[in-house]
Amino acid sequence: MIEFYRVTKEYHGRRVLRDVSFQVRKGEFLFLTGPSGAGKTTLLKLIYRAERPTDGQLIVNGMNVSAMRLSRVPSLRRSMGVVFQDYKLLPSRTVLENVTYVLKYLGEAPSERRRRAYQVLRMLELHHRMSAYPEELSGGEQQRVALARALVNDPSLLIADEPTGNLDHRLALEVMKLFADVNVRGTTVLVATHDQDLIRRAGRRCLTLERGQLLEGLSEGSA
């Protein structure tokens, strides 16, 4: 599903990722952890092609992302759901519109869009705020809307960058349970977090990044 071969990323001569190699199998659930500035977000950005590797090769869903033409990037991104660290919600659109927009350009009928959005928003306890705008929501609520948007099109790959950062402990556990449920249905899940307690509780494989280098590639946790 995801294959990194000696991937390096530099910004203006500064190496953010060095010779990173790992593989993620289809249907796997894994964590990516490390201190702030370790390169977690950059690594995720490479997967959804917001950045290009300076060196090395990167394969996602069978597509060579490092050599991908710009015109093919939207279809790559549509094949996955991404929860961004800063949520990236559309400020001029309601919660419902933010969630259904993804389905709109996938060609779903309006009634189907609404039905699926309602389901996922209900699951995230946000169905009563469908008409609200992002600025009217708390940080936790915004994070859940971002999560709903990532899940609504039932993606084959789900990437989440600090998805529980603004949530209380109970909701954070709920979200992790949600990820586990999604994973059981066959979606590959990659979660970047520095919450070690969450990683321990989940007992999944974990990759650790430090100063751009992968320290642990295959540490299997207890299930």
Added chain:
Amino acid sequence: MRAGVALATLLDEAVSGLVRARRMTVISVLVIAVSLLLVGTFLLAAENLRGLSETVRGETAVTVFLRPGATDADRAEISRIARDSRLAARVTHVTPDEARARFSAWFRSLAAAAASLPTNPFPESLEIVLAPDAAASAALPGLLANLAGHRAAEEVQFDVEWVRRLRGAVGVARAAGGALAVVLVLGAAFTIANVVRLTILLHREEIDILRLVGAPEFLIRGPFVVGGLLQGLLGGLIALGLLGGAYRALLFWGGRAPENLVALLGIRFLPPVSAALLVGGGVAAGLLGGLIAVRRRNVG
């Protein structure tokens, strides 16, 4: 995505975008409408001047007012002089009663006064309708002199200078109207381009997010182009509506005037082709403005 669904999504996004930025949309549409209203006013003026010019060209006539007591032989001789000149298309005899009836139709408020006169003051006349382009012929002054010299002719009426001036005015109006139309349509396109570009700048962050969640490029740029086109279409329709309203008001007030100015001057509205051109100008300006605004350096 199927073409129908894609088109519906594009339109939906474009309309939602216009509604979200409703203040700017209203300003933009009004600017376009005013620009096109000016173009339409010139088109309307040019159309009516052209109609008037056609009428004058087709119906340019020399009127020979006859002295009382003119005989059939006099009328026949004057008609022969006109026909022999090869400048006349036809000669019509207008009796005093016909002349009075015409006057009453043109000046309705004076019709009763004209009818109440004990004798008919309108003289008998011969109307010599000139052949096309005869008004500009060098032989015309000679014909006018021959007609004026006839013993039965009291007065010969023909103002060739007025006809020439009218044609000149029509030419100038049409050229000025054409130039103004080009300038105003380009101005409207420029306005739309700037409004759309401003909208893009305001939605810069949103555009980046749409790209990150995998929106196809045509659904990112397309709504701005379609939005420009819709603004142009709306502006064109409003301009046409305002022009139509002004024309109907003119018909109403002109028709109520004692002398039916509208009927007298033969004022008419834009023909369908010109009306479609006006709205089409708005659409073209909108499309051009939208396309200019979504160039890569603006949208990224």
